[in-house]
Amino acid sequence: MTTLITGGAGYIGSITTRAIRASGRAVVVLDTLENGHRKAVGDAPFVQADVADADAVRRTVEEHGVDEVVHFAAYKAVGESMANPGKYFANNVTGSQRLFETLRSCGVDRVVFSSTAAVYGTPARVPVRESDPTDCESVYAETKLMIEKTLGWYARTSTMRSVCLRYFNAAGASDDATLGEDWRFSENLVPHVMKAVLGHSPALKVFGNDYPTPDGTGVRDYIHVEDLASAHIAALDHLASGGASVTCNVGTGQGTSVLEIIAATERISGRKVPHQIVARRAGDVSEVWADSSLVRDLFGWEPRRHLDDIISSAYAWHSGRPGGHRG
Numbered sequence: 001m002t003t004l005i006t007g008g009a010g011y012i013g014s015i016t017t018r019a020i021r022a023s024g025r026a027v028v029v030l031d032t033l034e035n036g037h038r039k040a041v042g043d044a045p046f047v048q049a050d051v052a053d054a055d056a057v058r059r060t061v062e063e064h065g066v067d068e069v070v071h072f073a074a075y076k077a078v079g080e081s082m083a084n085p086g087k088y089f090a091n092n093v094t095g096s097q098r099l100f101e102t103l104r105s106c107g108v109d110r111v112v113f114s115s116t117a118a119v120y121g122t123p124a125r126v127p128v129r130e131s132d133p134t135d136c137e138s139v140y141a142e143t144k145l146m147i148e149k150t151l152g153w154y155a156r157t158s159t160m161r162s163v164c165l166r167y168f169n170a171a172g173a174s175d176d177a178t179l180g181e182d183w184r185f186s187e188n189l190v191p192h193v194m195k196a197v198l199g200h201s202p203a204l205k206v207f208g209n210d211y212p213t214p215d216g217t218g219v220r221d222y223i224h225v226e227d228l229a230s231a232h233i234a235a236l237d238h239l240a241s242g243g244a245s246v247t248c249n250v251g252t253g254q255g256t257s258v259l260e261i262i263a264a265t266e267r268i269s270g271r272k273v274p275h276q277i278v279a280r281r282a283g284d285v286s287e288v289w290a291d292s293s294l295v296r297d298l299f300g301w302e303p304r305r306h307l308d309d310i311i312s313s314a315y316a317w318h319s320g321r322p323g324g325h326r327g
């Protein structure tokens, strides 16, 4: 069994690639390296190409005997997607659509896709369930929902089956702290906290402390990237054993506030996180966390790591790299 991993030189993709190999599958990674790092792929077979390049994808599938795909490759910056929507529709939507057509023409019909909790927008209730309405508030989220729907239509019209995983906030580094997030390419909270605690940025801005949450700061569901990686293996196993297409939340089911992340970082690092409270940021919701019972019931998947594992792995990873990145 060979798994094609698009975007496998990126943050979540590189850690998942390692986990998939450790689970006994052969892999081949395909990535443009625009936002990824060759080093993060290690000695896994690698092809530098765009998912939209049908010839390169077809060659890769044939040469490596690909049976299944995990599709991470995408742009992910919400702010940039609002400033430059065309870039996101072209890469995320058109690129994915070309990839699916190529896979279909090669007879590869099992896809695990990286979606996002951002498709829910401002949820009417927490925890959020998959059956709750979607209401994208960014071009980025819309591109992910469009790809989910595209896969839904392939499932209805062809033999292609897929699992769309709606990630909540991916965070932390690999358990051995040798793979992690590149803070130059990230808008996420944990890398910003790490930059601040390691003295690589001025004070961290905390956007709003007047939300209707226990400490007034925004609450999110932080899922350790290694747990996220294991959810992909469970999704691949589900499809390989004939399971039907499905869309699942992947979170811990627990909310953590910005101040709780700062407090955990200070406790684990023994250093202060310089921060200042500033006004709320437009478009930020007060609290979101997942109902992950579907992925638990269907795949038997459970998150095994906790907030301290996220912070300690991220701290070990970032403090070992003065530039904060892999390159």
Ligand SMILES: NC(=O)c1ccc[n+]([C@@H]2O[C@H](COP(=O)([O-])OP(=O)(O)OC[C@H]3O[C@@H](n4cnc5c(N)ncnc54)[C@H](O)[C@@H]3O)[C@@H](O)[C@H]2O)c1
Residues within 6 Å of the ligand: 006, 007, 008, 009, 010, 011, 012, 013, 030, 031, 032, 033, 034, 035, 036, 037, 049, 050, 051, 052, 071, 072, 073, 074, 075, 076, 091, 095, 114, 115, 116, 117, 167, 168, 169, 170, 171, 185, 188
């Ligand atoms: N990081 C998160 O919290 C989060 C949350 C929800 C969903 N996601 C999704 O998970 C996936 C992986 O996220 P990440 O944080 O690892 O991002 P990342 O930017 O680190 O990785 C994406 C990788 O895809 C590659 N890539 C982009 N466009 C490509 C193309 N057309 N062809 C080939 N390679 C291409 C990039 O070079 C990069 O290595 C993305 O689809 C992202 O939208 C991430």
